Amino acid sequence: MTDTAMEAAGLGKRFGRRKGWALRACTFRLPAGRVCAVVGPNGAGKSTLLAHAAGLLRPTEGTLTVLGTSPAAARERMAYVAQDKPLHPQLTVEDTLRLGRELNPRRWDAAVAERVVADGALDPDVKIHALSGGQRTRVALALALGKRPELLLLDEPMADLDPLARHELMGTLMADAAENGTTVVMSSHVVAELEGSCDHVLLVGAGQVRLAGPLDDLLAAHTLITGPAADLDDHTVIESRTTGRQTTALIRPGGRLTGTWRSTTPTLEELVLAHLRSPEAPPLHLDDTVEAAV
Numbered sequence: 529m530t531d532t533a534m535e536a537a538g539l540g541k542r543f544g545r546r547k548g549w550a551l552r553a554c555t556f557r558l559p560a561g562r563v564c565a566v567v568g569p570n571g572a573g574k575s576t577l578l579a580h581a582a583g584l585l586r587p588t589e590g591t592l593t594v595l596g597t598s599p600a601a602a603r604e605r606m607a608y609v610a611q612d613k614p615l616h617p618q619l620t621v622e623d624t625l626r627l628g629r630e631l632n633p634r635r636w637d638a639a640v641a642e643r644v645v646a647d648g649a650l651d652p653d654v655k656i657h658a659l660s661g662g663q664r665t666r667v668a669l670a671l672a673l674g675k676r677p678e679l680l681l682l683d684e685p686m687a688d689l690d691p692l693a694r695h696e697l698m699g700t701l702m703a704d705a706a707e708n709g710t711t712v713v714m715s716s717h718v719v720a721e722l723e724g725s726c727d728h729v730l731l732v733g734a735g736q737v738r739l740a741g742p743l744d745d746l747l748a749a750h751t752l753i754t755g756p757a758a759d760l761d762d763h764t765v766i767e768s769r770t771t772g773r774q775t776t777a778l779i780r781p782g783g784r785l786t787g788t789w790r791s792t793t794p795t796l797e798e799l800v801l802a803h804l805r806s807p808e809a810p811p812l813h814l815d816d817t818v819e820a821a822v
């Protein structure tokens with residue numbers, strides 16, 4: 529078993545010569561056993577990255593390894609829930625789980641798959657095409673968890689779910705991942721919900737990795753300050769807003785903070801929002817990759 533769940537070195541993807549780069553020069557390392565949030569604006573490259581990890585796309589340049597090997601070689605040991613949750617529409621819920629078992633005879637955990645379906649009060653005899661989007665998500669997650677993956681790739685898994693189902697399924701997912709040491713890589717736009725679940729962050733913007741590392745380290749590297757407008761030249765300013773004489777800024781401190789600033793550690797949401805609003809902010813890698821803080 530490797531201690532690295534996913535590693536990219538100079539990963540780049542271009543869909544056709546006339547298109548721009550969907551991913552470019554992406555270098556990061558994700559240790560095994562982490563719950564990693566992949567965040568970024570629409571079109572940033574999150575799905576493209578996850579599809580590479582799942583072995584559905586091949587890099588134009590650079591490399592991406594998962595579980596210490598190529599995505600193709602690791603296919604049995606990982607599960608991938610794509611954004612559109614492709615399932616066979618004519619199969620019933622029960623048939624779908626049976627297919628999951630037949631396709632994964634050595635690893636299949638019927639108990640967890642059946643529990644996820646039962647928690648949503650889904651009729652096992654109903655056909656997939658008759659399910660709502662959220663119910664289909666539940667079946668897709670049941671299939672993925674039933675596979676007992678070492679690496680679980682989830683592309684916006686919660687987007688279709690109502691808040692209660694989202695809360696309940698996130699709880700199931702996190703408890704299951706913790707119990708089995710599963711690495712989870714999950715893209716999402718609902719950053720506030722990731723706060724209590726993820727312990728690693730990959731922020732992608734315009735195809736590049738802008739923040740990478742353990743959540744606590746990334747938060748600790750930033751400070752949210754409020755106070756009378758003053759010179760911040762000694763620090764890396766990610767975002768700064770001044771109203772009247774009051775400035776609020778998210779910075780990477782370059783030394784001791786002088787002056788009358790009130791300072792706090794940002795939340796994940798504050799960290800992500802500031803970086804989304806400031807696409808020119810310098811990247812920060814705290815994940816042991818060769819690319820150090822720039």
Ligand SMILES: Nc1ncnc2c1ncn2[C@@H]1O[C@H](COP(=O)(O)OP(=O)(O)OP(=O)(O)O)[C@@H](O)[C@H]1O
Nearest residue numbers: 543547549550568569570571572573574575576577
């Ligand atoms: N099959 C494809 N053919 C051509 N271009 C593509 C293809 N898939 C993605 N792209 C382009 O690659 C870029 C990244 O897309 P991607 O779907 O990875 O972004 P995303 O971060 O997942 O976005 P969203 O948050 O909207 O789901 C976009 O510019 C998109 O148009």
